[in-house]
Every structure is written in C-alpha cells, then in structure tokens.
Amino acid sequence: xxxxxxxxxxxxxxVGAISEDYQIIARRQIPFPTGRPYKEVARVMxxxxxxxxxxxxxxxxxxxxxxxxxxxxxxxxxxxxxxxVPFKDEMKNYFPDIPIHIENDAxxxxxxxxxxxxxxxxxxxxxxxxxxxxxxGLILDGKLFNGGMNHGVEIGHMRLDSRGPLCSxxxxxxxxxxxxxxxxxxxxxxxxxxxxxSMIYTRTQGxxxxxxxxxxxDCAKEEDPVAVDIFNRYIDNLSxxxxxxxALLDPEVIALxxxxxxxxxxxxxxxxxxxxxxxxxxxxxxxxxxxxxxDAGIIGSALLGEFKKEADE
Amino acid sequence: xxxxxxxxxxxxxxVGAISEDYQIIARRQIPFPTGRPYKEVARVMxxxxxxxxxxxxxxxxxxxxxxxxxxxxxxxxxxxxxxxVPFKDEMKNYFPDIPIHIENDAxxxxxxxxxxxxxxxxxxxxxxxxxxxxxxGLILDGKLFNGGMNHGVEIGHMRLDSRGPLCSxxxxxxxxxxxxxxxxxxxxxxxxxxxxxSMIYTRTQGxxxxxxxxxxxDCAKEEDPVAVDIFNRYIDNLSxxxxxxxALLDPEVIALxxxxxxxxxxxxxxxxxxxxxxxxxxxxxxxxxxxxxxDAGIIGSALLGEFKKEADE
Numbered sequence: 001x002x003x004x005x006x007x008x009x010x011x012x013x014x015v016g017a018i019s020e021d022y023q024i025i026a027r028r029q030i031p032f033p034t035g036r037p038y039k040e041v042a043r044v045m046x047x048x049x050x051x052x053x054x055x056x057x058x059x060x061x062x063x064x065x066x067x068x069x070x071x072x073x074x075x076x077x078x079x080x081x082x083x084x085v086p087f088k089d090e091m092k093n094y095f096p097d098i099p100i101h102i103e104n105d106a107x108x109x110x111x112x113x114x115x116x117x118x119x120x121x122x123x124x125x126x127x128x129x130x131x132x133x134x135x136x137g138l139i140l141d142g143k144l145f146n147g148g149m150n151h152g153v154e155i156g157h158m159r160l161d162s163r164g165p166l167c168s169x170x171x172x173x174x175x176x177x178x179x180x181x182x183x184x185x186x187x188x189x190x191x192x193x194x195x196x197x198s199m200i201y202t203r204t205q206g207x208x209x210x211x212x213x214x215x216x217x218d219c220a221k222e223e224d225p226v227a228v229d230i231f232n233r234y235i236d237n238l239s240x241x242x243x244x245x246x247a248l249l250d251p252e253v254i255a256l257x258x259x260x261x262x263x264x265x266x267x268x269x270x271x272x273x274x275x276x277x278x279x280x281x282x283x284x285x286x287x288x289x290x291x292x293x294x295d296a297g298i299i300g301s302a303l304l305g306e307f308k309k310e311a312d313e
Numbered sequence: 314x315x316x317x318x319x320x321x322x323x324x325x326x327x328v329g330a331i332s333e334d335y336q337i338i339a340r341r342q343i344p345f346p347t348g349r350p351y352k353e354v355a356r357v358m359x360x361x362x363x364x365x366x367x368x369x370x371x372x373x374x375x376x377x378x379x380x381x382x383x384x385x386x387x388x389x390x391x392x393x394x395x396x397x398v399p400f401k402d403e404m405k406n407y408f409p410d411i412p413i414h415i416e417n418d419a420x421x422x423x424x425x426x427x428x429x430x431x432x433x434x435x436x437x438x439x440x441x442x443x444x445x446x447x448x449x450g451l452i453l454d455g456k457l458f459n460g461g462m463n464h465g466v467e468i469g470h471m472r473l474d475s476r477g478p479l480c481s482x483x484x485x486x487x488x489x490x491x492x493x494x495x496x497x498x499x500x501x502x503x504x505x506x507x508x509x510x511s512m513i514y515t516r517t518q519g520x521x522x523x524x525x526x527x528x529x530x531d532c533a534k535e536e537d538p539v540a541v542d543i544f545n546r547y548i549d550n551l552s553x554x555x556x557x558x559x560a561l562l563d564p565e566v567i568a569l570x571x572x573x574x575x576x577x578x579x580x581x582x583x584x585x586x587x588x589x590x591x592x593x594x595x596x597x598x599x600x601x602x603x604x605x606x607x608d609a610g611i612i613g614s615a616l617l618g619e620f621k622k623e624a625d626e
Contacts, residue, residue: 066594124461138561141454147563148437149596157560157593159553161486162474169593171556173474240472243484247470248451248561250460280470280482281379283462 003305004049006061007105007297008032010079010132013045016298017053022116024295026052038074038085046094056098059091060301062105064133066152069103078168079133101304104152105129105297109257109290110137111144112300117291118255126251127290128155128242129297131258133168134176138249156180160241178237181213181260187230188216199224217263235267239274242287246279257290257297264289316618317362319374320418320610321345323392323445326358329611330366335429337608339365351387351398359407369411372404373617375418375610377446379465382416391481392446414617417465418442418610422570422603423450424457425613430604431568439564440603441468441555442610444571446481447489451562469493473554491550494526494573500543501529512537530576548580552587555600559592570603570610577602 002025007014009032016027028048033041049056065077072088088102110119110127119125119139127137136155138145147153156176157169164173165183177183188211191200199219204210219227242254260267272287279285290296315338320327322345329340341361346354362369378390385401401415423432423440432438432452440450449468451458460466469489470482477486478496490496501524504513512532517523532540555567573580585600592598603609 136561140458141456143454145453147594148565149563149594151563151594151596153563154560154593158471159473159557159591160475162550162553163476171591237475240475244472244557245561247467248449248558250462250464250466252461278472278484280467281460281462281464283464 001057002053002055003302004052004056004059005108005298005300005302005304006045006049006059007108007294007301008061008063008080009105010064013048014294014298015045015048015052016295016302018299018302022299022303024298027298028052032080035081038082038087039090041080042087042090042094046091049095056095058099058302058305059095059101060108060304061087061091061100061102062108062297062301063087063102064105064135066154067102067104069101072100072102074102099305101301103301103304104135104137104146105301106135106137106155107144107146107153108300108304109135109292109296110139110300112292112296112303113137113255113290114139114144115303115306116299117296118253118288122252124249124251125253125255126155126245126249127255127257127296129258129290130179130256130260131181133182134180135258155241155245158241158244160237160244175241179234179241181258183237184213184216184230184234184260185211187233188213188227191216191226191230195226198226200227213260214262217260217266221266235270235274239271239278242271242275242285243278243280246275246281246283246285250281250283252286254285254287255290256287257293259294261289261293314370315366315368316615317365317369317372318421318611318613318615318617319358319362319372320421320607320614321374321376321393322418323377326361327607327611328358328361328365329608329615331612331615335612335616337611340611341365345393348394351395351400352403354393355400355403355407359404362408369408371412371615371618372408372414373421373614374400374404374413374415375421375614375617376400376415377418377448379467380415380417382414385413385415387415412618414614416614416617417448417450417459418614419448419450420457420459420466421613421617422448422605422609423452423613424616425605425609426450426568426603427452427457428616428619429612430609431566431601435565437562437564438566438568439468439558439562440568440570440609442571442603443492443569443573444494446495447493448571468554468558471554471557473550473557488554492547492554494571496550497526497529497543497547497573498524500546501526501540504539504543508539511539513540526573527575530573530579534579548583548587552584552591555584555588555598556591556593559588559594559598563594563596565599567598567600568603569600570606572607574602574606
C-alpha cells in the first residue's frame with residue numbers, strides 16, 4: 001500500500017510516498033509556486049504525485065493555516081495566500097477514485113510524532129514547526145487536539161508582545177511574528193543594510209535576496225557579532241513563547257520542527273536554559289528537535305487516513 | 314454531611330459550609346492576615362471553621378499559587394507570601410481526624426464550574442479568576458487539567474507583553490501583571506496622583522489607599538474620562554490574553570470569576586467584541602461571568618475530596 005503525503009509550506013512543496021512500515025520510499029521537493037492560483041498549484045501537486053509512483057492508494061495534504069478537514073476546505077492560509085479554497089475537491093479532479101485528506105500541516109506533523117516519534121506514549125506534548133510561519137500541534141490526553149471547537153490550534157498566533165511587529169494575521173507581536181524563520185530573515189536583511197562589515201553582508205555580497213535563516217544562523221555559529229545578536233534576540237523571543245506554553249500546559253515534551261530546528265543543539269541548549277529561567281514552574285522542561293524532523297509533515301499527512309479513523313472511533 | 318471549603322486569596326479568607334446538595338449553608342469572610350506566619354494563618358482558619366459549624370466532615374482549601382496537592386504543600390504562593398509551607402499538616406493539628414485537601418484555588422473553582430456551573434457538559438473550557446492576581450483553571454477532555462506534569466496551570470503567567478510591567482513571578486508583562494485587579498488599582502492610584510480633577514481623586518479624597526478596582530470601574534460606568542481610559546486599556550489587555558488562549562485551545566466557554574468579573578456586562582460586552590477582533594479563529598467565543606461567581610472557590614474547595622476520588626479512578 002503506497003500512501004502519498006504532501007507537506008505544503010510558504011516556500012516549498014514536499015511530497016513523499018510511504019511504505020507499509022512508514023518509511024519514505026520516494027520523495028520530491030519543489031519551490032512553492034508563489035502567487036499562482038490554487039488550481040494551478042493543485043495541478044503541479046498532482047503531477048508531482050504521479051511522478052513519484054504509479055500506484056497511489058491514498059493522498060494526504062498538510063497545509064499551513066486554518067483547514068476545514070471535513071469539507072476539505074482551506075479556510076485561510078496566509079503563507080500560501082489561499083482563502084476559502086476547496087482544495088480537496090480540486091485534487092479529486094486528478095484522483096477521482098482515491099481517498100484524499102487535508103489537514104493543518106502542524107497537526108499532521110504532531111500526529112506523526114505521536115505515532116512514531118518524539119511524542120510516543122505522551123499524554124501532553126507540544127510541537128512547534130518553525131518555518132516561514134509557525135505551526136503548532138498539540139497532543140492532549142494522549143490524542144491529537146484540534147481545538148475545543150474543532151477550529152484548530154494556532155500556537156503561532158498566541159500573543160507575545162502587544163507592541164511587537166505586525167503579524168500576517170493582522171495583529172501585533174504574535175509568536176509567528178517574533179519566532180518564525182521569517183523573523184530571522186528580516187533581521188538578517190536589516191543587518192545587510194545596517195552593518196556592511198558583518199559576515200551576513202559579506203556572504204550575501206550585499207544582496208538581501210540571498211539572506212535566509214540558515215545563513216544567519218551559520219554566521220552566528222562563526223561568532224559574527226551581528227549574527228550572534230540576531231540569534232540571541234531570536235532565542236529570547238522563542239523562549240518567551242515556550243515559557244508561556246509551559247505556564248498553561250506544563251507539557252512532557254516540547255519538540256521543534258521545521259527548517260530552523262535544524263540548528264540543533266546550537267539553538268536548543270541556550271533555549272532550554274532561558275525557558276528554565278522564564279517558566280513559572282521551576283522545572284527543566286524537555287525541549288528537543290522533533291524526532292522525525294522535516295519528514296514529520298510528509299509522514300503525518302500520509303497517515304491522515306488513520307487519524308480520521310481514530311477520531312471517528 | 315457538612316463539608317468545609319476555604320477560598321484563600323491575597324486580600325481575604327472566605328469559608329463556607331456546604332450541604333449534601335451543594336448549597337452554602339453558612340459562610341464567613343475575613344481580611345487575609347497579611348505578613349503573618351503561616352502557623353498563625355492556619356490557627357485563624359481553624360477557628361473560623363469551628364465558628365461556622367460544630368460538625369465538620371471534611372475540609373478543602375483553595376489557595377493561589379503552586380500547590381503539591383499530594384503532599385499538601387504550598388510550593389509558592391506569591392500573593393499570600395507562602396513558600397514551601399506544609400499547610401495541610403499544620404491544619405491537621407487542629408483537625409486530626411478529618412480529611413483535609415489543599416489545591417490551587419482556580420483549579421478548585423474550575424472543578425466547581427464543571428460539576429455545577431458554567432462548564433457543565435463541556436469538553437474544553439477556561440476559567441480566569443481575576444482578583445489580586447490571576448488564577449486559571451482548565452477543563453480539557455471534560456476533566457480538570459492540572460498540567461501535563463501535574464505542576465498546575467498558571468494562565469496568569471502566560472506572556473503578554475515582553476516589555477510590560479514586572480510581575481510578581483519576576484518576569485515582565487505576564488497576564489497577571491496586565492489583567493489582574495491589582496493592575497486596575499495601580500492605574501487608579503496613578504490617576505489620583507496625575508489627575509486631581511478626576512472622579513477617582515474626588516471619591517478617594519486624594520487618598521490612594523482608598524482606591525480599589527470596584528471604585529475605578531464604578532467611575533468608568535459614570536463616564537469619568539480618566540477611569541474610562543483605564544478601563545479601556547484594561548479590556549485591551551484582557552482581550553489580548555483571551556485571544557491568545559483561543560488561538561491555542563479554541564475553547565467552548567471562557568468564564569471569568571473573581572472580584573473584577575462582578576463588573577458584568579459592562580466588562581463582558583466590549584471584551585467579547587475585542588476578543589472577536591483579535592482572535593485568529595473568526596468565531597464569536599462564548600465569554601461569560603462564571604455561573605457560581607465568587608462561590609466557586611468555596612464550593613470547589615469543599616468538593617475537593619470528590620475530585621481526588623475521580624482523579625484516582
């Protein structure tokens with residue numbers, strides 16, 4: 001049985017084919033076709049899936065934003081600019097006879113971590129997927145939680161700083177506005193303009209379009225003072241967000257996924273220390289890189305059919 | 314069967330005797346003996362309970378802060394200045410043969426609301442008790458939630474404004490620092506100093522010790538511009554906190570308890586509107602005054618024995 005899982009983000013579309021024993025047996029990744037209408041995005045995704053394997057048993061799609069998983073609608077997904085889009089029906093045009101599921105991407109990833117990764121045997125756990133935006137997945141009482149009213153979970157839109165930068169959602173100082181990869185990129189771009197002697201400037205040859213989160217973090221690892229300052233402010237923001245979550249949920253595990261989590265212990269070690277200082281409960285919370293890493297999105301999406309079965313039970 | 318419930322806060326100790334059918338059949342309230350050692354506080358409380366009834370079957374104590382309900386310890390309760398205090402054992406000296414339970418006050422209140430009040434039949438609900446500090450109780454999956462690691466739930470120490478005022482916990486801009494009754498009092502006192510023409514000044518005859526939250530809210534009701542400004546800023550703070558909670562938990566009901574909630578619809582109506590504007594999910598969340606009002610603390614504490622039975626099952 002070959003299940004296809006899509007992990008759609010603001011910058012890329014990743015797809016994988018999953019074996020019976022949950023291994024990714026084939027995969028592709030392309031840049032997200034920014035600004036294109038959803039029908040074109042669906043066509044590109046259908047081609048990708050067919051390219052991957054000629055035998056598809058089910059398709060799962062994880063997408064950032066608010067999803068109506070019953071109707072297969074993308075209600076709002078700022079990072080891919082989809083609003084009230086019947087994306088499941090559109091995909092059905094290409095795969096009329098195959099079950100298709102669509103779910104919030106962080107929910108899909110948290111589900112994968114619960115079944116196979118960092119959250120195995122956990123009752124209370126939190127996943128933060130840090131990419132273009134911030135996704136969040138919650139495990140409560142040992143089950144994937146999709147909001148008390150089934151609207152979803154949007155950790156990225158918890159409030160962190162009422163006077164902070166504008167967020168894509170229209171509010172100020174959301175976790176996403178202060179802790180996403182986009183925040184690092186924006187600060188990196190500002191550094192190119194403000195500090196022409198910094199390593200960030202040199203590495204990009206002054207071209208702000210070459211700034212990405214990895215480049216800024218790499219410069220911080222090499223102790224460039226401007227990059228270190230950005231990285232320290234980033235950890236300060238992220239630790240506040242996590243301390244806020246520990247005050248409310250006191251979770252067993254907090255796992256970080258998404259591109260930024262690839263910084264590994266360079267990020268996690270100072271992060272743990274700051275969270276410990278800021279948390280109301282004086283407990284050394286377990287903060288780890290999500291075990292399935294960037295594969296959680298693909299695997300979780302591919303498993304969505306199983307989640308639906310469980311949820312219906 | 315007469316069960317005694319204590320609701321201990323930063324400014325008062327309330328106690329009630331509860332009948333079989335959960336009615337408060339007798340009650341007393343005294344100011345909290347601020348600055349006195351815990352042994353003296355326990356003695357005062359024991360006398361209060363004995364005054365209330367000569368037949369006591371169980372005693373429950375709700376106290377603000379971090380409680381180890383198994384060991385009967387008050388780990389940290391800033392508002393009453395108890396740290397690592399074996400309060401249950403101290404009370405045992407006065408009532409050696411009676412079951413005594415101690416629990417976080419907001420947990421006790423949320424439990425009462427779940428059994429008898431605003432949260433009946435709810436799966437996901439949030440109680441905010443707004444007094445000297447801010448307590449929070451969470452109902453998840455239809456049960457009282459005491460944190461994933463059993464440390465508790467401290468909604469008051471979620472982060473709201475990283476550059477906000479100092480909080481009793483040592484951090485900046487916690488929900489408690491911006492949304493408690495103490496915030497209103499502090500702003501009211503500042504108004505006495507800064508605006509000698511304001512109604513707050515007149516009503517207190519310039520004596521800042523006469524400022525309380527009710528006085529400020531009453532002046533806002535009478536459209537005193539200085540008080541209205543304080544009240545509007547308060548609602549702005551509180552709506553941000555609630556919007557943050559809706560992003561994470563998407564609850565069926567949010568109930569407000571504690572002294573400030575007595576402002577009723579004067580507070581709730583503009584609050585609902587602002588929460589609607591700020592919430593990520595565009596849903597008109599149900600925000601109500603806690604049904605059991607200030608009795609929730611007493612009733613919930615008196616019922617603590619039942620909670621423990623359920624938790625052990």
